[in-house]
Amino acid sequence: GAGVSQSPSNKVTEKGKDVELRCDPISGHTALYWYRQRLGQGLEFLIYFQGNSAPDKSGLPSDRFSAERTGESVSTLTIQRTQQEDSAVYLCASSLFPENTEAFFGQGTRLTVV
Amino acid sequence: QQPVQSPQAVILREGEDAVINCSSSKALYSVHWYRQKHGEAPVFLMILLKGGEQKGHEKISASFNEKKQQSSLYLTASQLSYSGTYFCGTVIISNFGNEKLTFGTGTRLTIIP
Numbered sequence: 486g487a488g489v490s491q492s493p494s495n496k497v498t499e500k501g502k503d504v505e506l507r508c509d510p511i512s513g514h515t516a517l518y519w520y521r522q523r524l525g526q527g528l529e530f531l532i533y534f535q536g537n538s539a540p541d542k543s544g545l546p547s548d549r550f551s552a553e554r555t556g557e558s559v560s561t562l563t564i565q566r567t568q569q570e571d572s573a574v575y576l577c578a579s580s581l582f583p584e585n586t587e588a589f590f591g592q593g594t595r596l597t598v599v
Numbered sequence: 600q601q602p603v604q605s606p607q608a609v610i611l612r613e614g615e616d617a618v619i620n621c622s623s624s625k626a627l628y629s630v631h632w633y634r635q636k637h638g639e640a641p642v643f644l645m646i647l648l649k650g651g652e653q654k655g656h657e658k659i660s661a662s663f664n665e666k667k668q669q670s671s672l673y674l675t676a677s678q679l680s681y682s683g684t685y686f687c688g689t690v691i692i693s694n695f696g697n698e699k700l701t702f703g704t705g706t707r708l709t710i711i712p
């Protein structure tokens with residue numbers, strides 16, 4: 486596709502359920518990021534994939550959060566046993582060369598935990 | 600390692616100027632600027648790579664200081680369309696040896712007629 490695609494766009498889940506969020510980056514982009522944005526807040530770094538290197542998981546807030554990326558394509562962010570504080574917009578971004586080219590953002594997945 | 604942005608919020612009348620600052624405790628490889636409108640994804644504005652670099656268009660420009668630890672975004676003769684939240688993103692070498700893009704907390708800019 487022409488841009489970064491995220492699905493679903495909206496997800497409402499019950500507390501304690503697991504959710505999977507998907508990101509399709511722009512083809513050929515080696516770098517992929519996940520960020521969390523709570524209402525009215527900034528972009529909180531979660532995890533970073535770069536090519537075949539080990540992912541930088543330093544931003545994951547707890548062991549309930551995990552992410553995978555298949556090669557240089559699709560990524561899935563999984564949140565287990567969701568809590569109300571997990572409610573936020575989860576944004577995915579990809580870039581060709583992470584340090585000196587722009588990151589393209591998807592439209593995000595709005596997660597609501599009830 | 601998150602960059603610090605200031606101010607947190609600015610309210611301007613149309614036609615006025617604004618400066619948004621972004622600073623880091625470590626030397627940076629690059630600084631990225633993005634604008635996010637309400638309910639939308641952040642959109643890229645520009646990247647600065649070299650210390651002392653200045654970049655941008657006539658009304659939206661940015662600088663990256665010589666020590667590469669601070670950047671400023673300049674908005675001149677502001678227009679209503681400039682409203683939104685501005686984020687600076689910074690790239691340093693992480694503990695994993697790979698660069699990652701980390702964002703500041705954002706500056707909310709409101710332009711009033």
